[in-house]
Amino acid sequence: MTATLEVTALSKRFAIGRPAVDGVSFAVPRGEIVVLLGPSGCGKTTTLRCVAGLEHPTGGEISISGKLVSSPARGVLVPPRARDLGMVFQSYAVWPHMTVRQNVSYPLKHRKIARNEASHRVDEVLELVGLTEYADRPVVALSGGQMQRVALARSLVYRPQLLLLDEPLSNLDAKLRLRLRDDLRVILKQTGMTALYVTHDQAEAVVLGDRIGVMRDGRLLQIGTPHAIYNRPVDLFVANFTGATNELAGTLVECNGAFGVVDFGDGRRGEAALLQPLGPGDKVRVALRPENIAIGRQDGSNAFTAKVIDRRYQGTQTVYDIELFGNRLEALELGTAARHPVxxxxxxxxxxxxxxxYRDTGPSSYE
Structure with a gap:
């Protein structure tokens, strides 16, 4: 039976510097995959290690299936082995002197499971991860992707309440990473596993997560569905980190409900969605994804003329650098032909x- 996970006001402070985790709260319902996304040093792995019991939190509480497993204020700290967790790390952490079957069956040796039942579970999970035909091979004879599947199977075979995954695909080459990324969500959904997944890769987060939590400097900035994170970022950092890398500075001159009119200087104005409380006269930064700049069209309220200053043909798409309002922006156009000359x-x-x-607070929040 899979578990629910509740993290409340979690904090972790090391000896010096700012907290590694600073008041993080979120819940993972049974059967859901939540991905913690953010740059290196944002606190996502420390959060996962606190859930695992590998780090001792400074404050807050962690509950698994309604059972409190960590609360410094109450003196509660359940050891990792008693939390009924599965973990998959960046490194494959397989036993090199064993076969695939021996690696996968190893966690069952220390649990009171009958031999026939253990064999059935191993066969079942090997089929799930696509390794049935490799069962009796030495694990060192496998590819990196196959070894990571062994590590996943070993974490699933004893049917833990909760699965924790710490950037498990980061050591794979690009092609294997894409293939296993797509397979991993299918595998987790087939098992009904509740999972907490950590990554710095935005595409990985979107493919795998039912919900994504974006972290920075130990804080959880926003948690929501991939659609919400990508289309309603709560602040400029979340927008930038998830791909809205273009910015235009201006002044908000008019508000019309969910939209506002922004003056970009010299009387050049355009409309933008207001994703924060803003009022006329506020200095703003407008974030925009490269794929949302349409070159060769001039329709709607935001129709302008820009100069193409560079282009990079990439086969199935072309990336253009354009100059708009004195700013260098990146625009992406799909198609196998580069249509606009420099x-x-x-x-x-x-x-x-x-x-x-978003409110302009000085240099880009992404820097």
């Missing part, structure tokens, strides 16, 4: 729904 003035259209206005 040096030309081209019409551009920016959907107001894809222009997100």
């Amino acid at each position: 040096g030309v003035e081209a019409p551009v259209s920016l959907s107001r729904e894809a222009c997100w206005a």
Whole structure:
């Protein structure tokens, strides 16, 4: 039976510096996959290690299936082995002198499971991860992706309440990472496993997660569905980190419900979605994804002319650098032909729904 996970006001402070985890709260319902996403040093792995019991929190509480497993204030600290967890790490951590079957069956040796039942479970999980035909091979004869599947199977075979995964695909080459990323969600959903997954890769988070939590400097900035994270970022950092790398600075001059009119200087104005409480006169930064800049079209309220200053043809798409309002922006256009030559003035259209206005607090929050 899989578990629910509840993390409440979790904090972890090491000897010096700011807290590694600073008041993080979230819940993972039974059968859901939650991904913690953020740059190196943001606190996501420390959070996962606190859930595992490998780090001792400074404050807050952690409950698994309603049972309190960590609460410094109450003197509760259940050891890792008593939390009924499975863990998959960056390194494969397989036993090199064993076969695939021996590796997968190892966790069952210390549990009171009949031999026939243990054999059945091993066969079942090997089929699940696609390794049935490799069962009797030495594990060192496998590829990196296959070894990571062994590690996953070993973590699933004893049917833990909760599965924790710490960047398990980061040591694989790009092609294997893509293949296993897609398979991993299918495997977890087939088992109904509740999972907490840590990564710095945005595409990985979107493919795997039912919900994504974006972290920075030990804090959880936003948690929501992939659609919400990508289309309603709560602040400029979340927008930048998830791919809205273009920014335009301006002044909000008018508010019309969920949208506002932004003056970009010299009387050039456009509309943007207001994703924070803002009012006329506020300085703003408008975040915009490269794929949401349409070159060669001039429709809607945000129709302008920009100069193409560079382009990079990539086969199935072309990335353009354009100059708009004195800013260098990146635009991405799908298709196998590069349509716009360098040096030309081209019409551009920016959907107001894809222009997100945030309060300007100085240098980009992403820096």
